[in-house]
Amino acid sequence: MFLNVRDFEEVARTRLDPVYYDYVAGGARDEVTLRANEEGFQRLSLLPRVLRGREKRELDVSLFGSRASMPVLLSPTAFHRLVHPEGELATARAAAAAGAIMIVSMASTVAVEEVAAAARAAVPDRAPALWFQLYLQPDLEFTEALVRRATEAGCTALVVTVDSPVLGLSERNKRNGFTDLPEGLRCENLRELRGGEPGSVRQIVMSPELSWEHVDWLRRHTSLPILLKGVLHPEDARLALRHGVDGLLLSNHGGRQLDSVPSTVDLLPEMVDAVGGRIPVLLDGGVRRGTDVVKALALGAAAVGVGRPVVWGLAADGERGVRRVLELLREELDHTLALCGAGSLRDLTPDLVRRTPAGRG
Numbered sequence: 001m002f003l004n005v006r007d008f009e010e011v012a013r014t015r016l017d018p019v020y021y022d023y024v025a026g027g028a029r030d031e032v033t034l035r036a037n038e039e040g041f042q043r044l045s046l047l048p049r050v051l052r053g054r055e056k057r058e059l060d061v062s063l064f065g066s067r068a069s070m071p072v073l074l075s076p077t078a079f080h081r082l083v084h085p086e087g088e089l090a091t092a093r094a095a096a097a098a099g100a101i102m103i104v105s106m107a108s109t110v111a112v113e114e115v116a117a118a119a120r121a122a123v124p125d126r127a128p129a130l131w132f133q134l135y136l137q138p139d140l141e142f143t144e145a146l147v148r149r150a151t152e153a154g155c156t157a158l159v160v161t162v163d164s165p166v167l168g169l170s171e172r173n174k175r176n177g178f179t180d181l182p183e184g185l186r187c188e189n190l191r192e193l194r195g196g197e198p199g200s201v202r203q204i205v206m207s208p209e210l211s212w213e214h215v216d217w218l219r220r221h222t223s224l225p226i227l228l229k230g231v232l233h234p235e236d237a238r239l240a241l242r243h244g245v246d247g248l249l250l251s252n253h254g255g256r257q258l259d260s261v262p263s264t265v266d267l268l269p270e271m272v273d274a275v276g277g278r279i280p281v282l283l284d285g286g287v288r289r290g291t292d293v294v295k296a297l298a299l300g301a302a303a304v305g306v307g308r309p310v311v312w313g314l315a316a317d318g319e320r321g322v323r324r325v326l327e328l329l330r331e332e333l334d335h336t337l338a339l340c341g342a343g344s345l346r347d348l349t350p351d352l353v354r355r356t357p358a359g360r361g
């Protein structure tokens with residue numbers, strides 16, 4: 001029986017090839033940050049209010065023009081067809097049915113046009129909420145074409161991942177010799193549609209030479225809202241404001257890039273402070289429970305993202321699994337709000353969160 005997100009991870013672990021399980025579960029180097037993300041939430045306690053609840057609680061949010069049924073979105077995760085044959089098509093259908101925002105990874109194993117079509121078909125009466133995650137490629141012509149494809153497919157925001165000047169090093173992948181996708185799976189958004197060898201697929205380039213000038217370039221080439229994913233230093237948050245960025249997704253890539261960075265929830269208050277309410281700050285990393293969502297929102301996040309939980313849902317039970325993971329998080333969020341005496345997300349304020357004294361969390 002799937003009672004919580006962890007149950008899905010357990011089933012996924014038994015179903016998946018161990019090499020692919022490790023790819024998803026793992027983090028960089030010693031996995032200090034990977035563990036810190038969940039521990040960060042566990043060290044925080046909730047201090048509920050009483051005698052001020054409401055029979056029905058409002059969980060809807062509106063973010064960058066996308067309406068969503070809850071402040072939990074699907075962070076971008078690569079290679080869904082590694083864990084389920086329907087891959088991102090199943091994920092997109094589940095997200096659309098749940099009314100959740102899905103950030104489609106640039107490294108998806110289904111082309112963004114097909115992902116969008118699957119989402120639209122799942123909810124013919126409304127527009128599904130899809131955003132696109134981008135690794136800015138040094139070949140700007142290619143990047144521009146890809147942004148155009150994502151926009152034409154119906155993605156309504158760009159999430160630019162900036163924490164990957166080089167690829168993080170997973171020792172699990174190295175030990176397992178996992179260096180390439182299996183036969184038949186490709187990053188479909190990287191396929192040459194016009195130039196190059198027709199039908200061939202490019203490698204994603206992680207470039208240490210990317211700079212704020214590239215963000216400025218992107219700003220000039222799209223009218224979509226731009227969020228930066230992976231800004232961790234408050235000074236970079238302030239720079240993002242100056243470069244016309246519309247939002248931040250506070251993320252350490254689920255502990256998969258630089259190991260030893262703080263947990264995202266520990267950084268949240270100072271990042272919220274750094275942007276001073278001028279743009280929304282979203283957060284991902286270690287969110288596994290409705291209580292985690294409430295803690296992040298109370299500390300100022302506009303919404304949270306989940307990465308691995310979605311992949312576990314997909315691996316364990318395809319579209320139905322992702323749907324159930326999202327439902328569970330929604331139910332837990334609603335239940336936690338009720339127990340905290342909160343009638344809506346607006347009632348979540350920092351005074352509801354306490355740091356557990358050291359040694360007791």
Ligand SMILES: Cc1cc2nc3c(=O)[nH]c(=O)nc-3n(C[C@H](O)[C@H](O)[C@H](O)COP(=O)(O)O)c2cc1C
Pocket residue numbers: 023024025037075076077078105106107133161229251252253254255256284285286287305306307308309311
């Ligand atoms: C299997 C996997 C693939 C990922 N692929 C991407 C990606 O393509 N682009 C990206 O920006 N982040 C990627 N991430 C990071 C997630 O977007 C997100 O930051 C992270 O998973 C959040 O932590 P959580 O897994 O604890 O929820 C990936 C994470 C995982 C686990």
Ligand SMILES: CCCCCCCCCCC(=O)C(=O)O
Pocket residue numbers: 078107167178179180181204253256
């Ligand atoms: C097939 C083995 C590794 C290939 C690396 C490509 C990286 C794509 C981006 C995925 C990602 O961000 C992640 O965290 O994983």
